[in-house]
Amino acid sequence: MAGLEKHYFGRGNTAVGLYTLYDSILNGLDTVFVIDGRIGSGTSQVLAQLAAAWKDNGWTKHYIHETLDSEQLEGIILEEARIGIVDGNAWSADPVLEGTEIRVIDAAAALRSGFIDDVEARTKDLEQEIAALYAKAYDSFLKTLRIHDEWEKFYIDHLDRERANQITAEFADEYLVPFRSKKANVTRRFLGAATWQGALDYVPNLTENLRTRIFVKGRPGSGKSTMFKKLAKEAEARGIDTEIYHCGFDPNSLDMLIFPELSLAIFDSTAPHEHFPSREGDSILDVYELAIKEGTDEAxxxxxxxxxxxxxxxxxxxxxxxxxxxxxxxxxxSAYDAAVDPAALRAVATQVVRQVDALTNSSV
Structure with a gap:
């Protein structure tokens, strides 16, 4: 029987540049495999092969998608096994996680002998062009954020802060009820990203198995992210495990909180990740109606x-x-793919599968 699947992003193309949350995502795992090597799409191919190999087992699997192209994977986590597999090009050049065994798998060995120098020479100018375009994209995202700041000001100036604080306190008292005394486990991720095809999010997938979902509506600057930050802090103080999902456009803002032990999610349900209640347990919290001066939109x-x-x-x-x-x-x-030995690439995936089998006393 196939286990649950969770989909999200570990990095974001944001207004402050390329922003990563991998250190938080991978923290607490027993073993992390780093698929290392500059081999074009090869590392994504290895991860896709691993996903296929584990598709029908009972583990809860986290699929971490690439921020530029969501169809590519750059990480997998096997939740119950406490094992992660990550593209070394997406994480750290010198990965360190306290208490976690790091196993580096050399995928570059899949490159056919004698090809790498030629490929690197052919792609050098293209790589430089990509770097320049990323800098241009981040500058453009920052300019977009500054426009968003203008938009927010109308609502910030007409926000009833006392009422906003009251809404937050009432939510915490009603929902954030600790059921045992312990230290909270806090993990940070991205629920969505600015991809080459536009904004994409995995809110429906991440919340589909939760009993209670709070859809927060409002306007830019109506206090949604501030409320989430306060609730996350309060949940941690009360010992409640929390998954914190940052905004893929402005990582200093929060878009969603999930409290797994409470089967509860509260999230910003406005564009570009606008969703609506669809089942029992769903409800809307409209902070514009509750905490913004009436008539602000019209004025x-x-x-x-x-x-x-x-x-x-x-x-x-x-x-x-x-x-x-x-x-x-x-x-x-494409240049790297032409230099990769497909059989050698499959052998890399097989090597990881066998090591995971040995760690978990299982077989696929």
């Missing part, structure tokens, strides 16, 4: 519409740069 409708238009255009421009990066990177990966 500043013209100004807000102009800012929204600039924001949308700037975001589309930023995404178009990621699309250019994807196109050029495909050329680089």
């Amino acid at each position: 500043f409708a013209e100004e807000i519409a102009e800012i929204r238009g600039r924001y949308s255009a700037s975001m589309k421009h930023s995404i178009s740069i990621l699309s250019d990066i994807k196109r050029i990177r495909d050329e680089v990966w």
Whole structure:
């Protein structure tokens, strides 16, 4: 019987650059396999082969998607086995996790002898072009964030902070009830990302098995992220395990909290990750209606519409740069793929499977 699947991102193309949460995601695992080596799409292929090998077993599997192209994987976690597998190009050049055994698997051995120098020479200029485009994309995302800040100000200036604090306190008292005394386990992830195809999120997948889901509605600047930060701090103080999901556009903001022990999620359910209640246990918390001065939308409708238009255009421009990066990177990966021995690549995946079998006393 296949186990549960969780999908999310470990990194983000954000307004502050490439932002990673892998140290938090991998923290606490017993063993982490690092698939090392500059081999184009080879590491993603290994992870895809591993995902296929473990598809039908009973473990809860975390699939960590690549932020540029969500169809590619850059990590897998086998939850009950406390084992992680991560693309070394996506994590750290010198990975260290306290209390975790790191096993480095050399995937570069799958490159055919004598090809690597030629491939590196052919792709050098393309790699430099990709680096320059990433810098351009991050600058564009930052400009987009500054426009978003203009948008937020209308609502920040008309926010009833006392009422907002009251909403947060009432939620904590109603829902964040600890059932045993312990130290909280806190993990940070991204629920969504700005990909080359636009914004993408995994909220439905991450929350589908939870009993209670709170869909927070509102406007930019209506206090949603601030509420989540306060609730995360309160949950930790009460010993409640918390999955904290950062905004894939502005990692300093939070988009969702999941409390697994309470079977509870509360999340920002506005664009670009807008979702609506669909079953029993779902409810809406509209902070605009509850904590923003009545008539704010109407009073500043013209100004807000102009800012929204600039924001949308700037975001589309930023995404178009990621699309250019994807196109050029495909050329680089194609050059490396031509130099990779498919059988040797499959052997890398088999090596990981056998080591995991030995660690878990199981077989696939």
